[in-house]
Structure formats: C-alpha cells, structure tokens
Amino acid sequence: MNSKPKIVVLGAGYAGLKTTKELTKLFTPEEADIILVNKHNYHYESTWLHEVAAGTINPNQARFMISDVINPNRVRLIYDLVEKVDTENQRVVLENGELTYDYLVFALGFETNTFGIKGMAENAFSIVDIESSRLIREHIELKFAQYNNNPESKESDLTILVGGAGFTGIEFVGELAERVPQLCKKYDIDRRKVRIINVEAMPSILPMFDKDLVEYAKKSLADRGVEFRLGTAINECTEDSFIVGDDNEEIKAGTIVWTGGVTGSSVLGESGFELTRGKVTVNSDLRAPGFDNVFVLGDCAWVMDEEAGRPFPPTAQAAMQHADICARNVKSLVHGGPLEDFVFHDRGTVASLGVTDGIGSVFDGKPLKGKAAAAMKKVVDNRSVFLLGGTKTLLKKGKFRPF
Ligand code: FAD
Numbered sequence: 593m594n595s596k597p598k599i600v601v602l603g604a605g606y607a608g609l610k611t612t613k614e615l616t617k618l619f620t621p622e623e624a625d626i627i628l629v630n631k632h633n634y635h636y637e638s639t640w641l642h643e644v645a646a647g648t649i650n651p652n653q654a655r656f657m658i659s660d661v662i663n664p665n666r667v668r669l670i671y672d673l674v675e676k677v678d679t680e681n682q683r684v685v686l687e688n689g690e691l692t693y694d695y696l697v698f699a700l701g702f703e704t705n706t707f708g709i710k711g712m713a714e715n716a717f718s719i720v721d722i723e724s725s726r727l728i729r730e731h732i733e734l735k736f737a738q739y740n741n742n743p744e745s746k747e748s749d750l751t752i753l754v755g756g757a758g759f760t761g762i763e764f765v766g767e768l769a770e771r772v773p774q775l776c777k778k779y780d781i782d783r784r785k786v787r788i789i790n791v792e793a794m795p796s797i798l799p800m801f802d803k804d805l806v807e808y809a810k811k812s813l814a815d816r817g818v819e820f821r822l823g824t825a826i827n828e829c830t831e832d833s834f835i836v837g838d839d840n841e842e843i844k845a846g847t848i849v850w851t852g853g854v855t856g857s858s859v860l861g862e863s864g865f866e867l868t869r870g871k872v873t874v875n876s877d878l879r880a881p882g883f884d885n886v887f888v889l890g891d892c893a894w895v896m897d898e899e900a901g902r903p904f905p906p907t908a909q910a911a912m913q914h915a916d917i918c919a920r921n922v923k924s925l926v927h928g929g930p931l932e933d934f935v936f937h938d939r940g941t942v943a944s945l946g947v948t949d950g951i952g953s954v955f956d957g958k959p960l961k962g963k964a965a966a967a968m969k970k971v972v973d974n975r976s977v978f979l980l981g982g983t984k985t986l987l988k989k990g991k992f993r994p995f
C-alpha cells in the first residue's frame with residue numbers, strides 16, 4: 593500500500609454521502625485520498641420519492657448537486673455506474689473505467705424486490721430513484737390528460753393500483769389522496785371516477801405501529817378515497833391489472849405501482865459477496881466477513897438486532913448512523929486503534945399520510961398522529977438535508993411551507 597491510502601466510497605445516498613463528509617473531517621488531504629463514485633452528479637432524498645412519484649413535490653426539490661456539498665478539490669468525484677467490485681484485486685469496475693482502492697465503502701442502496709411475482713418487474717412501476725419516480729408522476733398525469741380526449745377511455749384508466757401497504761405504499765397513497773383532487777380539477781374529471789386501491793397480503797397495514805395508530809391511518813386514508821384490499825396477495829401483474837387472492841380476481845388499472853419490498857444493490861451479487869436475502873450480513877464493525885478493508889452500509893447491509901432476533905429495518909436513519917461508525921473505523925484502520933461496534937440509536941419512526949397528516953412513534957415510543965406527526969416528519973426530512981447538505985442546501989430544498 594502507498595503511504596497515502598486510497599479510500600473509495602460507492603454511492604452518494606445517505607450512507608455514502610455522510611461517510612464521505614465524515615471522512616473529510618477525520619483525514620487531512622495529506623493523510624488520505626478520498627474518492628466518491630455515484631451514477632448521477634446529484635444526491636436525492638430517497639425518503640421523499642413517494643412525493644415525487646405522486647407529484648406533490650417537484651423532483652428538483654428532492655435532489656441537490658453533490659459538488660455543492662462536497663468540495664471537489666478535496667474529494668475526487670466520479671459520476672459513473674458501478675458494475676462490479678473485484679475484491680481479489682481491490683478494483684472497482686465502472687461502466688466507463690475502473691479504479692483501485694485500499695479501503696472500500698460499499699453503499700449503493702436498494703433495488704426493488706418483486707419476489708419473482710409473474711409480470712411484476714415488466715409491468716409495474718417502482719419508486720426507486722428520481723427517474724423512476726418522475727416517470728410515475730408523468731404517467732399518472734398522462735392518464736388524466738388523455739381521459740377526456742380519447743373516445744375509447746375506460747374508467748379503469750383512472751384507477752391507480754398500489755401493491756404493498758408497507759411504509760412506501762402507505763406514504764405513496766397518502767400523497768395520491770392529495771394529488772388526485774388537484775388532477776381532477778386540472779383535467780375536468782369527476783373525482784368519483786378515480787380509484788386509488790392499495791392491495792396488501794397481510795391482514796393489516798404498518799404492523800409495527802400501535803393498533804390505534806393503524807386504525808387512525810386507515811380511516812384517514814379511506815376518508816380521502818383510498819380503498820384497501822387487505823389480506824389479499826398479489827399473484828400476478830399484467831399490463832393493466834393485478835391478479836389477486838385465492839380466486840385470482842382481476843383488478844384493472846391505468847397505473848400500477850409495486851411497493852411490495854426492497855433488497856440490496858445487485859452489484860453485491862455481481863461482486864461475489866455472500867448474501868442473505870440480497871444483502872451482506874456485516875460484522876459488528878460493519879465490515880464484510882472475510883474482508884478487512886471493505887465496509888458495507890445502508891440498505892446493502894444486513895445488520896442484526898440481536899435483542900429482537902431479526903435485522904434492523906433498512907432506513908435512512910440507520911444508513912446515516914452506519915456512516916458515522918464506518919468513517920471512524922476507517923480512520924482506526926489507517927492510523928491503528930480499536931474498531932467500534934455499530935449500535936443503533938432509535939430516534940423513532942414517522943409515516944406521512946399526505947402533506948398534513950401522519951402517524952408516528954417518537955421519543956421512546958410516544959405515539960403521534962395528525963398534524964403533529966406531519967410536522968415531525970418535516971422536521972426529520974429537514975434534519976437529513978441539513979446533515980448531508982448543510983444550511984445553504986436546507987434553505988434551498990427544505991420543507992418549510994406552513995399547513
Ligand atoms: P440510497 O439512499 O438508495 O443511495 C444509494 C446511492 O447509490 C444513490 O445515490 C444511487 O444513485 C447510487 N447508486 C446505486 N446503484 C449505483 C451504481 N450501480 N453505480 C453508481 N451509483 C449507484 N427511511 C427512513 O429512515 N425514514 C423515512 O421516512 C423513509 N422514507 C422512505 C420513503 C420511500 C419512498 C422509500 C423508497 C424509502 C424510504 N426510507 C426511509 C428508506 C430509505 O430511503 C433507505 O433506507 C435509504 O435510502 C438507504 O440509504 P443508502 O445510502 O443505503 O442508499
């Protein structure tokens with residue numbers, strides 16, 4: 593190894609961007625070269641993508657330029673697609689080149705998991721990044737714009753079908769409940785013709801919340817026109833429908849969005865890492881087993897919650913906490929010193945139900961609902977922009993509109 597180590601960070605999401613920021617604080621330019629690779633020249637707030645997809649915020653609000661928050665004179669920024677990591681030769685293969693590393697931070701985030709459901713990958717939209725979310729927004733708007741202009745229009749063209757009532761599905765239908773009345777007004781369509789249907793295999797939505805909060809969320813969304821089909825498994829997705837339940841009922845729609853699950857970046861598999869459900873079961877110091885110089889963070893990491901006997905859910909909150917530990921551990925590896933174990937500090941969870949409503953459990957389990965939860969969600973969203981982008985970015989992109 594050279595006297596000056598080369599630290600390569602893959603991905604400028606919550607985990608990768610925060611790690612890079614922390615590394616620039618922990619190392620002087622003389623001590624280490626830091627390189628950040630990301631497929632776009634911008635970071636996006638994945639946690640706002642349901643709003644982009646529904647059209648309740650502008651896609652540009654959910655992203656900011658990486659070079660605005662990371663000094664390119666300090667960190668080498670490479671905008672390229674990571675295809676594979678060759679761990680044997682400490683080499684990263686990019687679409688347009690390659691680079692070597694002494695220390696690697698793998699933080700390429702999540703991809704959609706369709707669990708092999710027939711037709712789902714081919715026919716349904718997914719909320720994964722800015723582009724896929726913007727496509728959903730445009731598709732929905734096109735369906736509304738076409739409705740009164742095409743003699744062959746069917747009422748089901750105005751149906752929006754959402755598969756999965758986890759956090760993403762529920763937050764998305766909450767935004768749709770806000771957006772649909774605006775679109776009806778814009779395109780002279782009777783609101784009663786539009787259906788938002790959320791299909792979920794389990795008997796309940798968001799099982800991690802108290803029953804009272806779940807009932808509140810269901811009623812709030814149902815009052816605003818969201819129809820739930822709970823305890824109904826989706827067996828297949830066709831071009832214009834879901835096939836659901838034991839009797840293979842067909843539900844037709846003009847827009848179909850799958851929010852039924854996520855997994856880690858497929859680059860992990862391409863690179864030969866051993867996987868647990870698409871992720872790397874990391875050691876307690878967040879290193880990949882068998883590799884002293886490779887950290888795996890965020891949604892690519894399977895981090896066990898030993899107390900609960902299951903992995904921690906993949907969240908932005910956890911990804912940013914991984915980043916802090918990882919940066920300090922890289923410093924210990926370079927300078928010598930003990931590595932820290934990752935300990936998750938749970939700051940609570942909030943799910944939005946549209947712009948002005950939500951449910952949450954914060955401050956050691958205190959339940960929140962309604963406007964208080966929606967306000968808390970905006971605080972959380974703004975905090976993340978501040979931590980990654982600083983005050984200037986927060987003032988440009990933050991959510992400050994009163995409601
Ligand atoms: P990501 O944020 O996915 O970042 C990965 C980065 O890597 C991206 O910049 C991507 O462009 C880049 N990349 C990917 N593949 C490649 C490649 N091959 N080459 C180069 N670059 C690549 N969590 C919460 O804690 N709170 C919430 O309120 C919340 N809301 C959410 C709402 C939605 C709609 C969704 C989908 C998720 C939400 N989550 C929330 C979960 C959270 O977004 C993820 O856990 C988090 O994004 C994981 O961070 P990450 O850094 O691992 O990956």
Ligand code: NAD
Nearest residue numbers: 756757758759760761792793825826852853905906942943
């Ligand atoms: P998820 O795995 O949490 O939920 C997917 C849902 O789809 C589940 O309820 C599952 O039962 C359902 N489903 C799966 N297969 C199905 C089928 N064949 N038919 C019908 N329903 C089916 O996925 P998600 O909502 O995308 O969330 C991913 C992660 O991101 C979670 O860990 C979550 O913690 C995090 N997240 C957090 C927030 C927040 O904190 N506000 C928001 C969004 C996502």
